[in-house]
Amino acid sequence: MLSGGEKTRLALAMLVTSAANVLLLDEPTNNLDPASREQVLEALRRYSGAIVLVTHDEGAVEALDPDKVILLPDGIEDSWSADLADLVALA
Numbered sequence: 001m002l003s004g005g006e007k008t009r010l011a012l013a014m015l016v017t018s019a020a021n022v023l024l025l026d027e028p029t030n031n032l033d034p035a036s037r038e039q040v041l042e043a044l045r046r047y048s049g050a051i052v053l054v055t056h057d058e059g060a061v062e063a064l065d066p067d068k069v070i071l072l073p074d075g076i077e078d079s080w081s082a083d084l085a086d087l088v089a090l091a
Contacts, residue, residue, distance in 0.1 A: 021049040029057045
């Protein structure tokens with residue numbers, strides 16, 4: 001039996017090491033202990049494909065240093081700027 005966090009780590013490890021070139025992730029750092037969170041973020045930093053990430057985790061956004069952002073609900077695409085970090089916290 002795996003815990004919820006263990007299942008999440010296993011699923012992300014399988015995705016990151018697969019041949020997929022795009023990952024769609026919804027809150028991948030939720031419910032992880034600090035060490036597991038860092039391992040997940042490190043795996044995502046090393047991932048060579050595109051990542052579409054939905055998160056309210058300001059630290060994850062900072063750690064992953066995104067290039068682009070899509071602002072919802074309007075779907076406006078823009079280049080990522082540290083000025084947008086406050087929006088992550090508000091969401």
